[in-house]
Amino acid sequence: MKFIDEARIEVVAGKGGNGAASFRREKFVPRGGPDGGDGGKGGSVYAVADENINTLVEYRFVKRYQAQHGEKGHGADRYGKGGDDIELRMPVGTVIVDTDTDELIADLTHHGQRVCLARGGKGGLGNIHFKTSTNRAPRQCTPGEQGEMRALKLELKVLADVGLLGMPNAGKSTFIRSVSAARPKVADYPFTTLHPNLGVVRMDDTKSFVIADIPGLIEGAADGAGLGHRFLKHLSRTGLLLHLVDVAPFDPDVDPVREARAIVEELRKFDEELFQKPRWLVLNKVDMLPDEERELTVSAFLEAYGWPKEQPDDRFGFDMNAPRVFVISALTGDGTRELTFAIQEYLEAWRAAEKAKAEAAAAEAAVLKPVPEAEPPRTPGLVIRPIASDE
Template identity: 80%
Template sequence: MKFIDEARIEVFGGRGGNGAASFRREKYIPLGGPDGGDGGRGGSVYAVADENINTLVEYRFVKRYQAEHGEKGHGADRYGKGGEDIELRMPVGTVLFDVESEQQVADLTQNGQRVLIARGGKGGLGNLHFKSSTNRAPRQFTRGEDGEQHVLRLELKVLADVGLLGMPNAGKSTFIRSVSAAKPKVADYPFTTLHPNLGVVRMTDTQSFVIADIPGLIEGAAEGAGLGHRFLKHLARTGILLHLVDIAPFDPAVDPVREARAIVDELKKYDEALYNKPRWLVLNKVDMLPAEDRDLTVSAFLEAYGWTHGAPDDRVDFDIETPRVFIISALTGEGTLELTRAIMRYLEIVRAARFEAERAAPPVIAATELASSIIRRNDA
């Protein structure tokens, strides 16, 4: 299925049914009085997150969604039937924006999450409601309200714990194939990855994390060059970024230091928040270097790059605030186990800290309890 991560749709809530102006007409009851029922409410439109969907391709072809209108009211105090709601199933990670106001309408982050995006109109009142001691035979009724209408922009941001950054052919797809069951396309030419790929890395039966691989960046990506800039948004939800660098390029004219700096510069231009995410440096394709030259090549790269965060072999314990560097070969698997173990350890520390922070947070008073306390204070 084609990967589509952006779409634009129109949603319409159903119109409420009109109220009825009717009078009771039965044999031997000449003055039956008003008995017009209310109109039914219009159907509403909901967005529902579904983990079994991973693309917005459906919304590229069908762009208009109209909920059912409510039925008008009837005599004999019969209310009109409400319109049927409709549910639009979208991938987990979809963000909905109102095109006119540019305000975020919903962020679908959990499977099964259900959000109202276009409310149906209320049904009109029948003449039964207008009966009074001075108006015994009312002919008034109200019409149903129109439903809400919105033009929405859908933007899919994949949910992953780890995001991969790097130039085309840095070995990102090979790496994700090496450590997970994902099978993205791999070839000896640039831009083999044309859309994001997700891979689940299982360390144990109870420990796992998700890696997102996006198309490679090139210099000028923030201004629209290449493909990667379109997919950088998919890294917005990740907890940590891995910056993969080809330490042994085939072309001797290619400077790995310059390419590594170019990626960081593009990241900063695109999104300051993304640039400030925790980011580890991963020097890949070490298998292409002669064994006797590896240490010298790595040291020369780190010195030229200006790396000041510690040695590559510092892998036993670490401060999560300190960026780290790893030397790997995604093709042979060398160094990948140490890297994935460090990622798992990092994520466990972050998750535990988040859990403790949530547990230590002050309890939230329910809205009803808060309202009751305000009323009691005012009464006092």
């Protein structure tokens, strides 16, 4: 199935049914009075997150979704039937934005999440609601309300813990095949990855994390060159980026240092927030180097690139924000085990830090929440009773 991560649709909720103006007419019941019922409410449009869906492809072909109108009211106190709601199943990770106001309508982050996109109109009132002691034969009734109508933009951002960056043919797909059960296409030519791939890395029965592999970036990607810039948004939810570099390119004219710097510059141009995410350097394809040249090649690359040295942290064994470097061979699996264990260790620390940050923000919001002022005690007023004429 073709991977589609953007779509534009229009959702229209149902109109409420009109109220009825009717009077009871039965044998031996003259002047039966009003008995017009209310109209039914219009159907609403809902979005539901479904983990079994991976693409927005169906919303590329059907652009308009209309919920059912409510029925009008009837005599004999019969209310109209409400219109049926419709549910739009969308992948987990879909962001829904109103294109007219740029308002964020919903961010579907977990399976089963249900959000109302357009609410149906209320049904009109029948004339039974207008009967009073002075108006015993009301002919008034109200029409049903119009349902909401919205033009929406759907944008899918895959949910992953780790994102892979790198030039085409840097070995990203080979790496994700090596550490997970994902089987993206691998070939001896660049641009084999045409859409994001997700792989689940299981450390044991209770620990796992998800890696996202996107199409390779090239110089000028931020200006529209290649495919990678279209999928960089999928890395916005990740907690860690892995920058894979081919340290043994086939072409002797290719400079790995220059390519690594080009990737970082494209990341900066695309999104400063994404550029500020923790990023580790992964030097791949060392199996292509002779054993006696590996250490020298890695040292020369790090010195030319200017990669900082790691600083230990007493809390986690490493500084969470400091960049780290790993030397691996995705093809043979050398170094991948150490890398995945380091990723798991980092993600556990990162999740704990994010949880603590959220709890601190919630506590601060609770403290800063204004306390409503207590109303002053009311003094009992003077009660005046009418005096009966016989008193």
